Amino acid sequence: MPDMGCMIYDTKTTLVLRTDLVGWQIANVAAFLAGGLMATNPHMVGEPYLDGAGRFYSALVREPVFVYGGSLDELRRTHQRALSRALRPAIYIEAMFKTANDADNRAAVAAAPADALDFVGIGVHGPRKVIDKVMNSLRFLS
Numbered sequence: 001m002p003d004m005g006c007m008i009y010d011t012k013t014t015l016v017l018r019t020d021l022v023g024w025q026i027a028n029v030a031a032f033l034a035g036g037l038m039a040t041n042p043h044m045v046g047e048p049y050l051d052g053a054g055r056f057y058s059a060l061v062r063e064p065v066f067v068y069g070g071s072l073d074e075l076r077r078t079h080q081r082a083l084s085r086a087l088r089p090a091i092y093i094e095a096m097f098k099t100a101n102d103a104d105n106r107a108a109v110a111a112a113p114a115d116a117l118d119f120v121g122i123g124v125h126g127p128r129k130v131i132d133k134v135m136n137s138l139r140f141l142s
Helices: 023-040 072-084 094-098 102-111 128-134
Strands: 011-018 065-070 090-093 119-127
Touching: 011 023, 011 072, 011 128, 023 090, 023 119, 065 072, 072 119, 072 128, 090 094, 090 102, 094 102, 094 119, 119 128
Parallel strands: 011 065
Antiparallel strands: 011 119, 090 119
16 A cells, blocks of 8 residues: 555645734634635545445545745735736635625625735645745745
């Protein structure tokens, strides 16, 4: 059996979260971003799980998700790097913390100036080497 701990995928999934978020915001934003990336990239979804009693569980992301931390400027730089490489990022902005539904989230993003988005999180999925260039100089979230 192969050593799954050493499996290398051709693609990579990364999240960049602003380092000034509190715990619940980190978890919330990470969940929204990962869900958005999976919706756009269905190949990210693994197979459903089955326990020893035969109960089925939902599938998870099939590969590791790397989580980085950064300042607003670093998130804006990451966003620009992703766009310049024709990647489609998932985004979460500060105003979305004040909304209660998906329609209001989209309205908050649409109302924000495109060149000054107040990012709290960005998710990117794509070819591993391209993602490594987009994430260059960022550190893992601690």
